[in-house]
Amino acid sequence: MDAKIVILGGGVGGTLAANLLVDALGDAATVTVVDPTGMHAYQPGFLYVALGQANGRWLARDERTLLHKRVDLVIETAERVDPGTRTVRFASGGSIAYDYLVLATGARLVPEQIPGFIGAGQEFYSLTGALRLREELRRFRGGRVLVGVAGIPYKCPPAPVEFTLLLEEQLRHRGLRQRSEVTLLSPLNRAFTVESASKLVQPIMEKRGIKLSTFFNVEAVDPTKGTVTSIEGEEAEYDLLVLVPPHRGQSVIEASGLGDEGGWVPTDRNTLQHRTYDRIFAMGDATDLPISKSGSTAHFEAPIVASRIVSLVKGTAPKASYEGRVMCFLETGDRRATTLRFDYTHPPVPPRPSMVWHAAKWMFNRMYWHTVPQGRVP
Amino acid sequence: MTLTETEVTKTIDARGMACPGPLMTLIGAIRAGAVGDTFAVLSSDAGSKTDIPAWVAKARHELVQTVPADGYSTFIVRKAR
Numbered sequence: 176m177d178a179k180i181v182i183l184g185g186g187v188g189g190t191l192a193a194n195l196l197v198d199a200l201g202d203a204a205t206v207t208v209v210d211p212t213g214m215h216a217y218q219p220g221f222l223y224v225a226l227g228q229a230n231g232r233w234l235a236r237d238e239r240t241l242l243h244k245r246v247d248l249v250i251e252t253a254e255r256v257d258p259g260t261r262t263v264r265f266a267s268g269g270s271i272a273y274d275y276l277v278l279a280t281g282a283r284l285v286p287e288q289i290p291g292f293i294g295a296g297q298e299f300y301s302l303t304g305a306l307r308l309r310e311e312l313r314r315f316r317g318g319r320v321l322v323g324v325a326g327i328p329y330k331c332p333p334a335p336v337e338f339t340l341l342l343e344e345q346l347r348h349r350g351l352r353q354r355s356e357v358t359l360l361s362p363l364n365r366a367f368t369v370e371s372a373s374k375l376v377q378p379i380m381e382k383r384g385i386k387l388s389t390f391f392n393v394e395a396v397d398p399t400k401g402t403v404t405s406i407e408g409e410e411a412e413y414d415l416l417v418l419v420p421p422h423r424g425q426s427v428i429e430a431s432g433l434g435d436e437g438g439w440v441p442t443d444r445n446t447l448q449h450r451t452y453d454r455i456f457a458m459g460d461a462t463d464l465p466i467s468k469s470g471s472t473a474h475f476e477a478p479i480v481a482s483r484i485v486s487l488v489k490g491t492a493p494k495a496s497y498e499g500r501v502m503c504f505l506e507t508g509d510r511r512a513t514t515l516r517f518d519y520t521h522p523p524v525p526p527r528p529s530m531v532w533h534a535a536k537w538m539f540n541r542m543y544w545h546t547v548p549q550g551r552v553p
Numbered sequence: 554m555t556l557t558e559t560e561v562t563k564t565i566d567a568r569g570m571a572c573p574g575p576l577m578t579l580i581g582a583i584r585a586g587a588v589g590d591t592f593a594v595l596s597s598d599a600g601s602k603t604d605i606p607a608w609v610a611k612a613r614h615e616l617v618q619t620v621p622a623d624g625y626s627t628f629i630v631r632k633a634r
Contacts, residue, residue, distance in 0.1 A: 328577070332572055332573045332577075362580055363604070364604060370600055390608055392584070407611050437581075444566070465574075465578040499569060501572065519570065
């Protein structure tokens with residue numbers, strides 16, 4: 176009998192895993208992707224939308240066009256997983272049975288967890304937020320800009336640093352720099368989580384007059400006073416506030432009792448299996464692994480999950496092991512970027528920011544649709 | 554030195570994890586946790602030895618214990634407020 180493989184989530188990881196599974200298993204399995212929208216978003220593009228460097232059109236594609244024709248796509252909201260009967264129930268009332276389940280459900284934004292955020296704070300972590308911020312920036316005529324982080328973990332750790340550097344460049348080009356003060360509120364005691372990258376970024380910030388406020392983890396916003404406070408007990412004033420919203424795992428994870436207190440899936444760091452249910456795998460933003468929540472992580476995890484499921488279906492011992500591989504870019508402005516490549520045993524050694532890496536990032540932005548979901552980038 | 558009998562609410566194995574890193578993960582856990590919860594962070598990152606105590610002091614939580622082991626350290630932190 177065919178193995179039934181169900182993948183919740185049609186993002187980077189879910190799409191790639193589905194395509195790899197049908198390639199490897201052919202008729203030996205039915206592979207179904209369940210996604211609430213059927214649209215695949217290229218989330219790294221939101222940053223460029225907010226800065227007015229890209230329109231929203233190239234950011235979303237019909238998921239069907241990215242999947243191998245043998246993959247079934249079901250457009251439903253998964254409401255509950257029952258590991259006992261191995262079924263997933265949909266909000267519409269239907270259900271689907273599985274032999275192996277992949278949780279590629281991503282993260283959801285919960286700005287409501289920060290008092291005052293909604294209405295006063297801007298964000299570029301959703302397309303709606305990015306478009307709103309773009310309009311806010313068009314109206315901006317100078318003042319105090321704060322860029323901060325309102326919850327951990329969050330997707331794409333370099334994003335607040337990138338946004339700060341690219342915004343400073345924009346203000347300079349618009350002749351608003353002299354009238355503006357740009358401050359990065361960093362959750363850590365340096366600009367960026369990776370120390371080697373911080374050593375590259377901080378001198379650039381200093382040279383451009385960008386202020387750095389360290390150990391500032393945003394706790395609340397007071398729109399009437401125009402201030403933001405940190406869990407460490409400090410306060411800062413703003414005219415324009417841009418925050419990374421808090422994230423949680425998806426509701427289906429929480430409703431099914433499959434997650435921790437943040438809704439993240441307890442996941443083995445090498446096998447990517449659920450730590451309680453061995454027929455359930457997780458990848459990308461959905462896991463509780465303390466590694467980057469990013470498309471790149473999902474991209475490198477998907478082949479491991481696919482390979483392990485293929486082995487289980489064929490009755491052989493799974494060998495593939497995720498070793499923490501991640502690769503991402505960090506835009507530093509003025510058409511320069513660096514790159515971070517690392518795994519569990521090799522910390523990143525980012526090269527000096529250059530135009531080459533900036534060009535590589537833009538090439539990746541353009542090539543994404545034709546390469547990553549199909550597994551054409553190893 | 555060995556671990557004392559501290560009841561740990563959650564263990565974070567951040568060994569080998571450069572990004573977002575052990576401290577960032579601890580901050581996230583403390584935000585989500587309740588006052589009195591205790592977290593054990595395993596870190597192989599040399600920077601953690603200064604970063605974690607510095608943040609715990611600034612945010613006014615409690616560093617209960619630091620236990621060095623072969624290739625990593627365990628930091629026991631209690632959410633104090």
